[in-house]
Amino acid sequence: MATFVLIHGAGDVGWYWHLVAAELRARGHEVVAPDLPCDDDTAGLPEYADAVAAAVGDRRDLVVVAQSAGGFTAPLVCDRVPVGLLVLVAPLIPAPGEAPADYWAHTRYGEEAGDSFDDEIALFYQDVPPALAAEALSRGRRQSEARMAEPSPLTAWPDVPTRVLLCRDDRLLPLGYVRRVARERLGVVPDEIDGGHTPALSRPRELAGRLVAYAAAAGF
Template sequence: MDRVKRTEARTRVFVLIPGAGGAAWYWHPVVSELRARGHEAVAVDLPGADESQGLPEYADAVAAVIGDRAGTVLVAQSMGGFTAPMVCARVPVGLLVLVNAMVPLPGETPGQWWGNTGSEPARLAAAEAGGYGAEFDMDTYFLHDVPAEIAAAGADHEGPEADIAFNQPCEIERWPDTPTRVLAATGDRFFPVDFQRRVARDRLGIEAETIPGGHLAALSQPSALVDRLVQRLP
């Protein structure tokens, strides 16, 4: 009985927000790994291609999945970093984990974020230092470390991100009180790790933790990512 209680005490509910395009499929290796370790895990599909649905609707959809469950671990990737703090303002969240994510200021839009943070100069400088192409393409910046069979399967789940969300503000008055961690992949070419560290320090006052993998670390390094997700749970 004591052993059962200890196992149940370690169980958490993880809710996972995808980046641009809104495909929950992106998280499927992480969902499988979390469930194999005894946790609950739900990846949320978002209507990324719908011009009538934007950040408020994304936040509502994620909040509806969480409901009133206390202690939920909310994980957001890339553009999902804009939705995540809005969710934390709507429902109780035990821990927020940002994975290679955009970190917004209150009232900032995703379209403004790029220039405000200096994302593009950081990407170009990293490309020059790393010896890979500066012109953006999926293979170089997103799929360079993703196994070929997974990258091929992902083609069926790719979708555009409608312009509406890029022009909508992150509707928070301040960063939520929710405990927050930032995980930055050392091989991320889209948001280079040093850039992510700077943004985390400047905007959240915290130090980013590093993980292996590129921008799509959930596809290339799911076990290593889950190892870090389950550390220091509240």
């Protein structure tokens, strides 16, 4: 069985994964879903990766799963703990040395961005049950921008099998955009799942099933 290491996105908490975590544990897997220090102005990507590595401890058979901006932290974690599989869900996919603040310009996001939404629920949680979406908003934290202009310490993509899973109804990261970035940066053709930007809340059972299938294909 695998240990799934679940990394949340910007301004969020490990609770984001709680429904997926329950599904994975019910199937016999171990789960680690730490809170990143995203509201700490003194913390940057190295500290985010350190927080994940500390939560992992000496566990092995690791499948690291990152959602959205967690994609900046995930490859750094692979340099700190022995990861067997990396899965990026509705992700940002960083280039070596890239600062998070530069991501949107570097990936030409403006050329493919969809409609704008002023409401966070409409943008991130359009297919999440209303009470659950409201709880997600209440649990969210301020995302510090203090160190987002710092280049990532990533020097090369880790030598770890990597899967990309995009969401067909994602209003933040349109399909064509994620497909192109995954192809250009990783040479990977993404898999697809129905739903918006937060499938761990809208489709936890389906997402857990995908993660378990990926792990099984990787030998876990």
